[in-house]
Amino acid sequence: MPSLLLSSPSELDELKKLTQKKSKKEESMAAELYQNGSLEDEKKSKKKKKHKNLDAEDGEIDDSDGEGSEKKISKKKRKASDEEGSNTIIDAAAVNGTALKKLKLKKKDEDGEVIARGEDEGAASPNAVSKFRISKVLREKLKLKGIESLFPIQAMTFDSVLDGSDLVGRARTGQGKTLAFVLPILESLTNGKYKAARKTGYGRPPSVLVLLPTRELANQVYADFEVYGGAVGLSACCLYGGSPYRAQELALKRGIDIVVGTPGRIKDHIERGTLDLKFVKFRILDEADEMLNMGFVDDVELILGKVEDVSKVQTLLFSATLPDWVKKISARFLKRDKKTADLVGNEKLKASASVRHLVLPCTRQARVQLIPDIIHCYSRGGRTIIFTETKESASELAGSLPGSRALHGDIVQAQREVILAGFRSGRFLVLVATNVAARGLDIQDVQLIIQCEPPRDVEAYIHRSGRTGRAGNTGVAILLYEPRYSYSISRLERESGVKFEHISPPQPADVAESAGSDAAKAISNISDSVIPVFQSQAEQLLSSSSLSAVDLLAKALAKAAGYTDIKQRSLLSSIENYVTLLLQAGKTIDSPAFAFSILRRVLPNEKIGGVKGLSLTADGMGAVFDVPADDVNAFVESQENANMATIEVLKSLPPLQGNDQSRGGDTRRGRFGGGRFSGGRGGNGNSGRRNGGLHGKGNGGGRNRFNKRW
Numbered sequence: 001m002p003s004l005l006l007s008s009p010s011e012l013d014e015l016k017k018l019t020q021k022k023s024k025k026e027e028s029m030a031a032e033l034y035q036n037g038s039l040e041d042e043k044k045s046k047k048k049k050k051h052k053n054l055d056a057e058d059g060e061i062d063d064s065d066g067e068g069s070e071k072k073i074s075k076k077k078r079k080a081s082d083e084e085g086s087n088t089i090i091d092a093a094a095v096n097g098t099a100l101k102k103l104k105l106k107k108k109d110e111d112g113e114v115i116a117r118g119e120d121e122g123a124a125s126p127n128a129v130s131k132f133r134i135s136k137v138l139r140e141k142l143k144l145k146g147i148e149s150l151f152p153i154q155a156m157t158f159d160s161v162l163d164g165s166d167l168v169g170r171a172r173t174g175q176g177k178t179l180a181f182v183l184p185i186l187e188s189l190t191n192g193k194y195k196a197a198r199k200t201g202y203g204r205p206p207s208v209l210v211l212l213p214t215r216e217l218a219n220q221v222y223a224d225f226e227v228y229g230g231a232v233g234l235s236a237c238c239l240y241g242g243s244p245y246r247a248q249e250l251a252l253k254r255g256i257d258i259v260v261g262t263p264g265r266i267k268d269h270i271e272r273g274t275l276d277l278k279f280v281k282f283r284i285l286d287e288a289d290e291m292l293n294m295g296f297v298d299d300v301e302l303i304l305g306k307v308e309d310v311s312k313v314q315t316l317l318f319s320a321t322l323p324d325w326v327k328k329i330s331a332r333f334l335k336r337d338k339k340t341a342d343l344v345g346n347e348k349l350k351a352s353a354s355v356r357h358l359v360l361p362c363t364r365q366a367r368v369q370l371i372p373d374i375i376h377c378y379s380r381g382g383r384t385i386i387f388t389e390t391k392e393s394a395s396e397l398a399g400s401l402p403g404s405r406a407l408h409g410d411i412v413q414a415q416r417e418v419i420l421a422g423f424r425s426g427r428f429l430v431l432v433a434t435n436v437a438a439r440g441l442d443i444q445d446v447q448l449i450i451q452c453e454p455p456r457d458v459e460a461y462i463h464r465s466g467r468t469g470r471a472g473n474t475g476v477a478i479l480l481y482e483p484r485y486s487y488s489i490s491r492l493e494r495e496s497g498v499k500f501e502h503i504s505p506p507q508p509a510d511v512a513e514s515a516g517s518d519a520a521k522a523i524s525n526i527s528d529s530v531i532p533v534f535q536s537q538a539e540q541l542l543s544s545s546s547l548s549a550v551d552l553l554a555k556a557l558a559k560a561a562g563y564t565d566i567k568q569r570s571l572l573s574s575i576e577n578y579v580t581l582l583l584q585a586g587k588t589i590d591s592p593a594f595a596f597s598i599l600r601r602v603l604p605n606e607k608i609g610g611v612k613g614l615s616l617t618a619d620g621m622g623a624v625f626d627v628p629a630d631d632v633n634a635f636v637e638s639q640e641n642a643n644m645a646t647i648e649v650l651k652s653l654p655p656l657q658g659n660d661q662s663r664g665g666d667t668r669r670g671r672f673g674g675g676r677f678s679g680g681r682g683g684n685g686n687s688g689r690r691n692g693g694l695h696g697k698g699n700g701g702g703r704n705r706f707n708k709r710w
Ligand SMILES: Nc1ncnc2c1ncn2[C@@H]1O[C@H](COP(=O)(O)OP(=O)(O)OP(=O)(O)O)[C@@H](O)[C@H]1O
Pocket: 146, 147, 148, 149, 150, 151, 154, 171, 172, 173, 174, 175, 176, 177, 178, 179, 319, 320, 439, 440, 441, 442, 466, 467, 470, 471
């Protein structure tokens, strides 16, 4: 059971409604004073908290205890708990225990108690930052970043983490899981439970350890700790491979509060004796499923085991994907009374709900021509990330897409950082990456994700597509697939709960529409000062050309948009200079052989030889196939000699037999096989290749296995 079923982009609103309902019901609860951001009453309120029980509508949440004590849970919740130890599931209705009290406090204090100016409007929201035990300095930092309310996963987990629980948190991509651990950890260290116990002074060992799977993500999370931790006087450092040891060692020697990093380098520091994890109070596995994957789990286990007393450490696991095997393996690191906040749960849709998920047939050979047009039509002028399966194809593709850069594991670290910084700053708008960029990266204005082939596991799909549509924004994710491997789309659809929209490749009209309007805008923005300089050339062009002024302007727009020629494109494979035709015979066409026999009656053999990818329509009344653009007229005109048969150019693809994704599984693997799409050589190698992964649960392998590929 998910603790909260939220799937629409308006998840926040949903949560608000729920918590508002609760506010009324629980208005009479004892107020917990928490004034003006200080936690001076923390101890007192903790005592009161010991008696706090929130009666949730669908279950009783006992939020009363700190570490180790038993939880009271309803039968329903108990059943779920029993499967994984005495685990408490945090319910949406339990969100904001503190917030509710703060609301009450606000009423009491209307006559003069200090409430920071500007927080009043925010206070209208049940998840307003001001309603949580977040100190003033952090509230101000958050406000500077435009954050006035907590997102659902943050609101649901804040009290539990601050009050000392181990926790597993899952929310879809882009929903703020990073701050869900950053904020309560900082409060806990500076105002809460660990304030007195944490080490301070020169040479202090870290109190917080955050493990992440990639260097880029480690840097990003480190940046958050630097900003927010810096505000409350805590220092952070980032330890990852590919960068010099010296600066890292110096930072550790001086003493540090928060260590963020990747397992390999952290293990190195432990072995060199430069990192002491004995006194860690918080251990966090971000992208927990990846961290517990085969490639990392041994290192992770070794690193987490370096704490002196596990009973005194809080362990937090977060990810947008938590397959069942993770729950089992993570039990090794979590206390039995851990809490779980799962905003995905058993909901069908596991991927981001604010992303449009599209699929498009495209042979490998057609990619390079197709991708620029996809970007024109779908990126809305924002950033695009293209995912390839291998480092080689990332470099190759970036080499053929002007204005793009590649990011993968073979690029030296310093260069990787320059590339990512350039993409973040908008110096270039297209990044071609391997899975190094699949998880966690939060980059503004990424409007479009293109995946060059179906990833080997559903988690990769969820994380890659989740690089767009973040923090309440929308985005588009387009998955390209070899026509002959359409069955892998069905698998992803089933496992991710996404209902893919099947689209046709952008055609000249689509390209003209988007590229042309961009070019028109660009032209309108050009200063009038250019007119006198170019006027005589323009007049000369107009007088010497047989074209009208509008036609010439159209050509100028095309040139400005980077087009000198627009080719037609197959709807079946996206190959350029192929056109997709529909043959109908006024009766059922029940086999490709029958379709070919009709064509043979009216066309010479050399034309028939050019037919590719012949497929029957789902209604059984037609056959679609590609022919070279130069042969289109011959095919269309041939129908004059064909008794009852018609041949027409298709604008969009009708449903095809065996291609119904919703039914799951393409039974006609051979349809595009037999070399019909000779250009589709090599394919994606994904044919039916379930990853089998570690732990036998399709987790997508791990660093050891895939490091070479990324
Ligand atoms: N309460 C908030 N209000 C507004 N924006 C927020 C809030 N919390 C986080 N954000 C922003 O939301 C974006 C996504 O956050 P974050 O990267 O933590 O998501 P995530 O859930 O960890 O995603 P992923 O699963 O992809 O790692 C960030 O830009 C972050 O600054």
